[in-house]
Amino acid sequence: MSIESDRIGPMGDEEAALFRFLRFGRLPDRVLPAERVELVEVDPKRDVPEPVADPTGVWNFRYV
Numbered sequence: 001m002s003i004e005s006d007r008i009g010p011m012g013d014e015e016a017a018l019f020r021f022l023r024f025g026r027l028p029d030r031v032l033p034a035e036r037v038e039l040v041e042v043d044p045k046r047d048v049p050e051p052v053a054d055p056t057g058v059w060n061f062r063y064v
Helices: 013-024
Strands: none
Touching: none
């Protein structure tokens, strides 16, 4: 028999918390604001790639 087949009424909060704990375990520790870092982009995102300088003026894909 499964646990659900023995049920008569809706699941209570404490019972739901127990099943959630058994399935997922303990939550990770909270990250404090002092432990967080601010991300700053240093280079602007480019939409097109920069051209490659070709000294001969001929496109040679093997050597680029």
